[in-house]
Ligand SMILES: Nc1ncnc2c1ncn2[C@@H]1O[C@H](COP(=O)(O)OP(=O)(O)OP(=O)(O)O)[C@@H](O)[C@H]1O
């Protein structure tokens with residue numbers, strides 16, 4: 115599945131159209147399976163397809179950040195639309211999450 | 217002028233109500249937010265209003281499912297069927313919407329385990345389930361995206377979340393031309 119791909123030392127996660135509690139377990143489970151590989155350092159969340167996200171998305175990102183930050187890993191967001199950016203800012207996550215603009 | 221008065225009259229009489237009762241399972245989270253979005257579409261809401269309402273509904277419904285009935289795990293992935301390890305606690309979530317003039321009132325309630333300390337629960341970043349990847353931002357989002365938020369809860373009895381949002385422009389702009 116190309117939703118979860120390791121490229122160089124980054125785990126790239128292609129998030130689904132709707133990021134909610136229903137989808138969260140699947141994303142966390144697959145992400146964590148790859149995070150234990152020692153070549154993975156950073157996580158990139160790709161919001162290209164994402165049209166909806168609630169606090170479940172914040173939990174997903176926070177949880178992955180906790181797992182990798184102690185080894186110097188970082189979390190990034192790409193292709194986040196205005197709505198997603200607003201939610202990320204509101205949650206305070208942008209203090210640790212780097213939002214990359216295209 | 218008379219036309220204008222008719223419009224006012226029409227608006228002030230406008231009232232519409234709906235109620236749905238559904239199982240406390242994670243696939244109904246998207247059902248609930250889409251149902252509310254569909255309920256208000258005839259008002260021509262802006263995309264932002266729609267997104268605000270959907271987020272707030274999703275937060276309250278998800279809370280009822282996870283915290284109220286302790287159905288912790290979402291089970292999407294390949295296929296929609298529930299994995300065998302995932303036990304489902306029975307319970308229903310009630311979603312009630314009332315559209316009165318340009319105000320949307322939403323009430324979401326469960327008969328789950330209830331909240332001990334509502335003020336504490338509503339604090340941003342407060343969560344009783346950090347091990348489940350919850351961030352404690354649910355109530356903060358409801359507050360941010362709706363105009364009013366009130367929570368009523370009795371431990372062992374259940375929780376009711378009431379929210380309102382003023383629906384702007386949409387209907388007016390359409391009626392005027
Ligand atoms: N319907 C409910 N029944 C019982 N407890 C609830 C209910 N709704 C909220 N709570 C309690 O209030 C706390 C805060 O809720 P909030 O939605 O803000 O955060 P969260 O659900 O823990 O995390 P997030 O919504 O960010 O994923 C919850 O952790 C839970 O203890």
Ligand SMILES: [Mg+2]
Nearest residue numbers: 275279354355
């Ligand atoms: Mg919540």
